[in-house]
Structures are given as structure tokens and as C-alpha cells.
Amino acid sequence: MPTQKKEISLLIEKARDKNEKAFNTLLNTYWSAVYNFQFSKNPNEDEAQDITIKTFAKAFDKIHLYDEKYNFKTWLITISKNILIDHYRKNKTETISIHKKESGAYKIYDDAPSAEDLLINEQNLNRLLNYIKQLKQHHQEIINLRYFRELSYKEIASELNEPIGNVKVKLLRAKKILAQVIAKGKNQ
Numbered sequence: 001m002p003t004q005k006k007e008i009s010l011l012i013e014k015a016r017d018k019n020e021k022a023f024n025t026l027l028n029t030y031w032s033a034v035y036n037f038q039f040s041k042n043p044n045e046d047e048a049q050d051i052t053i054k055t056f057a058k059a060f061d062k063i064h065l066y067d068e069k070y071n072f073k074t075w076l077i078t079i080s081k082n083i084l085i086d087h088y089r090k091n092k093t094e095t096i097s098i099h100k101k102e103s104g105a106y107k108i109y110d111d112a113p114s115a116e117d118l119l120i121n122e123q124n125l126n127r128l129l130n131y132i133k134q135l136k137q138h139h140q141e142i143i144n145l146r147y148f149r150e151l152s153y154k155e156i157a158s159e160l161n162e163p164i165g166n167v168k169v170k171l172l173r174a175k176k177i178l179a180q181v182i183a184k185g186k187n188q
Contacts, residue, residue: 008072015063020169026072027056027172028165033073034080041084049153051087055080057172131181139174146171 008029014022034055038048059066059079066075132140145156153171157164 009068012063012066012068012072015060020173023060023172024165024169027168030073030076031056031165031168034076037077037080038084046150046152047087051080051083053168053171053175054083056168057175058083060172061176128182131178131185134181135174135177138170139177142167142170142174143178 008026011022011026011029015026031052035048035052038051038055039045042048042051055076059076062079066072132143135143142156142160145151145159146153151159153164153167156171157167160167162170
């Protein structure tokens, strides 16, 4: 595991050149720090893992923007914090009840989908499944295991008989390729 600033800088340069081993080493080096940050803010283990994966996906997509005068770990934590804030904003729809009692109005969180939401979700799911079918079999499998069977990274690693770091990198790559397929499909 690299510890010196020179080693990290070299890995970052290789990652900028799309070197998968460098990505994997950076992910393994900083995974615990980012995950522990997320878990300290959100005790739901699955959400903390998902946001950590999103953090690395975004960081690796934007690695060309990283400024070396800042600590790489700090940069990752900042990305992670922003994704967490976006996650909370997206998941909190608030309605206010006007029933009065001593303290005034009550805040009620309405997370039940409307009929329109259900229809849109079903249509979006069908479209997503069609996009997933365009991926190579091993990418389909890892997306299926994580998002449809909802297995943890540890369970996926066990099922595929691979190290957990490989599972994380493969999932990152599968999500990135899926995003490209979706973008290409929307442009047609």
C-alpha cells in the first residue's frame, strides 16, 4: 500500500492515463478512509458503501481535475461529502400537515410514490434492463448481483470467488460502461 506522496502522485498520473491497476491501488488505499467517513455520517452500511463507490467513480471520472497541491484523501472526502449531501436532498421530500396541536404544524415525510411515479419507474426499469442487456455478460452479472439481488460487496466477492477490491473495481467499470450505453441510447 503506497504511503509516500511520490508514490501517490505516480499512481494518480497513471490513473489519469486510464491505468486500471493504478485505479485499483488508489481505491484499496483510500477505501477505508472514505467508507469510514460515510459510515460515521450514515450508519446504514449499504448506503455508506454505495456512496463510497459513487465517490470513487466520480473521482476517477474527474481525476484530471485533481490539483496536486491538495491531499488526495481530502479531495476524495470532499467529493464523498458532496455526494452524501446530494443523496440527502434527493431522498427527503417533505410535506407539512396543517393539523394543529400545541406545537403547531407537524412535518411528515411523504415517501410513498404516486401512480404516475410507479408508471414512470416501471418504464424506466424496462429501459434500464434493455440497456443492461447491451453490456458484456460479466458486467451484466455484477450489476445484477449488486442492484437487483442487492448483495453486499462481500457477498458478491464470495459468489464470484474474487477479492473484494476486484469486485469494487469491476462494479465501477460496469457502471461507467452502462452510463456510456445509456448516454449513447439517449442521443439516438
